[in-house]
Amino acid sequence: MRQLMNFLRGMVVLRLTGPFPERLINLCAQEGIEFWAMEWPDENTVRLTTRRYTLRRLEELARRAGCTVEREASLGLPQFLGRFRTRYAFLAGLIFALCAVSFLSRFVLVIQVTGNQEVPAAVILSQLRQLGVRPGVYGPGLNRKQLAQELMVQLDDLSWAAVNLHGTRLEVIVREAVKSPERVDESGFFDIVAQADGVITHMETEKGDALVEEGDVVARGDVLISGTVTMEPPLYSELPNRYYQTHARGRVWARTWRFLTAAIPLEATVKDYTGTEKSAWSLNILGRRIKIFGNTSISWPMYDKITTVCQATLPRGENLPLSVSRETFREYQPRAVEVDRDAAQTLLEEQLLRRLRDLIGEDGEVESTQFAARVNGDRLEVTLTAQCLEEIGQERPGVEAENP
DSSP states (O other): OHHHHHHHHOEEEEEEESSOHHHHHHHHHHHTOOEEEEEEEETTEEEEEEEGGGHHHHHHHHHHHTOEEEEEEEESHHHHHHTTSSOHHHHHHHHHHHHHHHHHTTBOOEEEEESOSSSOHHHHHHHHHHTTOOTTOBGGGOOHHHHHHHHHHHOTTEEEEEEEEETTEEEEEEEEOOOOOOOOOOOSOEEEEESSOEEEEEEEEEESEEOOOTTOEEOTTOEEEESEEEEOOOTTOOOOOEEEEOBOEEEEEEEEEEEEEEEEESEEEEEEEEEEEEEEEEEEETTEEEEEEOOOOOOOSSEEEEEEEEEEEOTTSOEEEEEEEEEEEEEEEEEEEEOOHHHHHHHHHHHHHHHHHHHHOTTOEEEEEEEEEEEETTEEEEEEEEEEEEEOEEEEEOOOOOOO
């Protein structure tokens, strides 16, 4: 710390010559003038280092002791700045740079969101932008406590939020709310019906009357579990049956056969680039786009637009609100070519398998598949026949039963 203060205040290296230089040293000690790095080249000469602001007082003591003072070197910040006393442009630029750094460091350049898992950071940043918080905003002017409260009000999925300012970085810490479990809807009268043809393999009835058994063949729309429960009268009584309607629940698995078809044209359009292209450069700073040079008006009928962005980042990987964009426009002419049938058939088969997985759900199982391909006019058609094991039950509003 002392070395830093000496550097800021400035230091001088002096050469003291006289018949009794030790007398001058004693006078400096009595006056409290600090010095260090003392050397004795000979018995009448001493070299030492002292602070710049004590030089005048030391020269007065040297005259009393009959010694001469010779300055050998000047060190420290005052000496460094003194070199630029006649370089006014550089000095003005240095002062402007220091003022700009001290002023611009009070603006927010980076907004960092932490603590979120389900709520996307883009949603939080978008909400902050609506509240007036974005890169380039004046940091000390932000009411961080009020911003955190408004953020929680606007986003129901957040239970807590805090906004902290670290220089040019604004840190937003959030905690997500614990979602309450969904309540089971028990209202209404519903039946469980088949959503596909198949053979029943397994049933789990929770509420309602099961109308089918394992091994039965069902068609789409058949009632599997009825929401109308039959209440039989006491034995040997002549009372009629009564009916109680409820929200039927249960799971029904069946072996099903799915038939899916997809088609693709046998000709496709490709692009032949002519080699003619144009470029335009722009600067994006603090969310504002500034065109540097280049023209984006294109007269070609068909072209591709390719955008390349060079983003400025901090050493830790955080993006700064500064980027340079290059937009390249390339002209092309369309040309029809014949599609490779093997590749097209493979593509359609993959699409059909994805559709099949979506139909049978995550719990479904594909037991076997078979593909058939044929050319129909100018299109290639592929048909998938699949044997699956899946849950086929779905809810459907029931019909109200009348009690006698």
